[in-house]
Amino acid sequence: MPSVCFYFQVHQPLRLRPYTFFDIGHQSHYEDDALNQEILLKVANKCYLPTNALILKLIQQTQGRFKVAYSISGVTIEQFKKYSPETLDSFKRLADTGCVEMLNETYYHSLSFLFSPKEFLAQVQLHRELIQQEFGQTPTTFRNTELIYNNDLAKFVESLGYRTILAEGAEKILNGRSPNFVYQAQGCKQLKLLLRNYPLSDDIAFRFSNIDWEEHPLTAEKFSHWVHQTAGNGEVVNLFMDYETFGEHQWEDKGIFQFLAALPNKILSHDDFDFCTPQEATARYPSHGILDVPNFCSWADIDRDLTAWRGNELQESALKNIYELEAAVHAQQDEALLKKWRSLLTSDHFYYMCTKWCADGDVHKYFSHYDNPYAAYINFQNAAKDLRLRCSQ
Amino acid sequence: MKILMYGWEFPPLISGGLGVACYGIVQSLLAAGAEVELALPTISDHLFTNEHLHYLNVLDADVAGGPTPQPLLQPYLNANQYLSLKEKQVHAALYGKDLWEEVHRYAETAGKLALNTPHDIIHAHDWLTILAGMKAKQISNKPLVFHVHALEVDRCPQHIYQAVFDIEKLGLEAADRIIAVSQYTKNIIIEKYGIAAEKISVVYNGLLTTAKKLLTPKAQKDYFTVLFLGRLTEQKGPYYFIKAAEKVLSVRQDVEFVLAGDGDQLPALMQETARLDISQHIHFTGFLAPHDVGKIYQLSDIYVMPSVSEPFGISCLEAASYQLPVIISKQSGVSEVLSHALKVDYWDTDKLAACILALLEYPALKKEMLMHSHKQLAKLTWDEAAKNIISVYNSLA
Structure with a gap:
């Protein structure tokens, strides 16, 4: 009986305010509170609140046969508490249905695994506690920032007791195999791997409103038909995407909510199909083989590698600069300072510095509040310089 | 295709970007197979040569005879500067009584080059030459392209010299096609001069040679x-x-x-x-x-x-x-x-x-x-600019 497994990423970074060289040493508030509030409220109204209400309704209508999973970064939950407590409440109501699994990630949506295992562990722990506290769930599934994954990460995550981990179903990982099975991570005994079915996921996340796409308009019926075609050569279809797909990237007036509203029943209309959460998927389906992923991959851009954050001189110098401060920050034994530093580790800051001016560059631009990558880099480096100064005081 | 071009400054005599641009454009037009008849106010001995490029001395066009002095015009010249320049001339009486008159005197003379110079297109650069271009068009009835490198509203944002603005507006209206060096300039032409967007093509400038070799290694310095x-x-x-x-x-x-x-x-x-x-x-x-x-x-x-x-x-x-x-x-x-x-x-x-x-x-x-x-x-070349200019010509031919 094949399953459809939905996981939605919920993340809003703490964007930096315009921070010039002249602010260094004078001003240690780096975040743009007004902008962050404005964006959070906008996205809450366009996406989180209406989509949560719809998903709750769908769970009730299907008597709990519709299931989804969320990964909500710690910095996003903080912003919910500050700017939109009703959004956090609506997520809690979803968690209470028993049909929603809350995943574990790094609190600050960081690239820390690549630079500091110690910091990575600390952020995973922080996020784990936050999820327990807010949703009463103890996560058994881990997803790393932007689905960054390799064998080493899998081993590390298994050692922390997790049973399930998510990754991108990139061709270079699969080598012709299907993403629609559960796999075992190389070098791991317990940890099982779920791989994003990127063609089907992106049909919703990227192509839904694209009138030049030959399949436009995408109906729930058509999409379910594609999903049903996997019957016989797959056990779990993993649809992983940004939650902002609903109402923010794909607009309400293009019919994205009608699509979502109709989807569960269309999928369930095939008797063999159901929905499951990531932890249910790995519990239910056996491993279809071992997946060896020595090199890092991610779900970003067409490259599906780390170049969205580590693709140029700016990013490398900014990353080196900020991670270099780890020991100095800890030595200060100042919680507020530590939090400032961690907030600068959020991967988005480095994503804004990307200079790949191809189709992907446009996506970077869409998500950036800066004029260009250079402005992003200068702003970040200035803030980091101030932080460095504060570590030496 | 024969181009009758009214240039202003040209290497080695240059004082700003206009001379550099004109040089780049002419070179690449020649390379693309066009023939250029280039009218300049001053013909220097050291101009670059090409078999399909002819320099026209505006003095040759004066059929009235009598002493005609070299025009007293320079790019970026304002009314007062003109007057002080004129005072220094031996035959000051031969020049226009003010900048305005001098520009018209030049236009009359230079425009007449169209009489004896076969051409398919007239191409004028900036306000100092557009009146000559208009005069030439009057004579030959060939299409006029007005290439805008700078406008009065750019040069003196706070103190616009109305006479220059008027010449520009006249030229922009009279031209069959306008080439603006950027979208930025195109927008100004639309907004400040009231010209229809469809009449204006944007052609970006280029760079003569890319990747300059450093002649000497950067000096070691502590600043x-x-x-x-x-x-x-x-x-x-x-x-x-x-x-x-x-x-x-x-x-x-x-x-x-x-x-x-x-x-x-x-x-x-x-x-x-x-x-x-x-x-x-x-x-x-x-x-x-x-x-x-x-x-x-x-x-x-x-x-x-x-x-x-x-x-x-x-x-x-x-x-x-x-x-x-x-x-x-x-x-x-x-x-x-x-x-x-x-x-x-x-x-x-x-x-x-x-x-x-x-x-x-x-x-x-x-x-x-x-x-x-x-x-x-590497992509910003004069050849690319010339290609776009030629397609403007072709749209008028």
Whole structure:
């Protein structure tokens, strides 16, 4: 009986305010509170609140046969508490249905695994506690920032007791195999791997409103038909995407909510199909083989590698600069300072510095509040310089 | 295709970007197979030669006979400058009584070249030549292309000389097709001169040669040099450069600021640097000959173009080709084609200073910018510009 497994990423970074060289040493508030509030409220109204209400309704209508999973970064939950407590409440109501699994990630949506295992562990722990506290769930599934994954990460995550981990179903990982099975991570005994079915996921996340796409308009019926075609050569279809797909990237007036509203029943209309959460998927389906992923991959851009954050001189110098401060920050034994530093580790800051001016560059631009990558880099480096100064005081 | 072109300055006699642009355009038009009849106010002995390029001396066109002096016109000339220039002439009485009359006198004479010069298209650059172009069109009835490199509203944003503005407007209306050097300039032509957008094509300027080889390795020095290169006029924003310099110097003193160029604001700028007590870090070089321009680029670490209104800004491409990171005002055409530059509003001297400091502080910035602008420059050629100009010609033929 094949399953459809939905996981939605919920993340809003703490964007930096315009921070010039002249602010260094004078001003240690780096975040743009007004902008962050404005964006959070906008996205809450366009996406989180209406989509949560719809998903709750769908769970009730299907008597709990519709299931989804969320990964909500710690910095996003903080912003919910500050700017939109009703959004956090609506997520809690979803968690209470028993049909929603809350995943574990790094609190600050960081690239820390690549630079500091110690910091990575600390952020995973922080996020784990936050999820327990807010949703009463103890996560058994881990997803790393932007689905960054390799064998080493899998081993590390298994050692922390997790049973399930998510990754991108990139061709270079699969080598012709299907993403629609559960796999075992190389070098791991317990940890099982779920791989994003990127063609089907992106049909919703990227192509839904694209009138030049030959399949436009995408109906729930058509999409379910594609999903049903996997019957016989797959056990779990993993649809992983940004939650902002609903109402923010794909607009309400293009019919994205009608699509979502109709989807569960269309999928369930095939008797063999159901929905499951990531932890249910790995519990239910056996491993279809071992997946060896020595090199890092991610779900970003067409490259599906780390170049969205580590693709140029700016990013490398900014990353080196900020991670270099780890020991100095800890030595200060100042919680507020530590939090400032961690907030600068959020991967988005480095994503804004990307200079790949191809189709992907446009996506970077869409998500950036800066004029260009250079402005992003200068702003970040200035803030980091101030932080460095504060570590030496 | 035979082009009757009314140019203004041409190497080796150049005082600004117009001469560089005209040279680049003519060279690439010739390479693309066009024949160019180039009318210039002054024919120098050292002009570049090509079998399909003929220089026309406007004096030859004067059929009335009698003594006709060389026109007393120079690009960027204003009414008062004209009068003082005229006073120095031996035969001052032969010139127009004011700039306005002189321009018309030139137009009458130069326009008549159309009588004896076979051509398919008339191509005029900027306001100083457009009246000649219009006169030529009257004579031959061939299509007139008005190539706009700069407008009065760019040159003197606060003190528009109405007569020049009127000539520009007349020319823009009379032209069959307008070439603007940027979308920025196209928008000004639409908004300030009331011309229909459909009549205007944008053709970006190019760069003569890319990837300049450094003649000598960069000198080892314990300070940085930030360069401003251009006329010291209101339009070019040298004042904002000085203000930014003051702010940079308040943070670090290992920076020298060079203003290369001459202009009516020089005395005021010198006074301002004295008043700010930063004279020891500010250097005025005066007007630089092309050879020295190359040298000054090489001696510099950062190029700044803080123009109040810059139709294009070829110097930024040149600076980038000398491997200088550039900071440009958002009020410029070049910012449409040079993505890998830092961009500021000309009046935002805090931001300008912060950009200079960031470039000095974070070396990765310069490295990344240069790597990408190098690739971008390779595509910004005069051949590409000429291709677009020819398609404008073809649309009129």
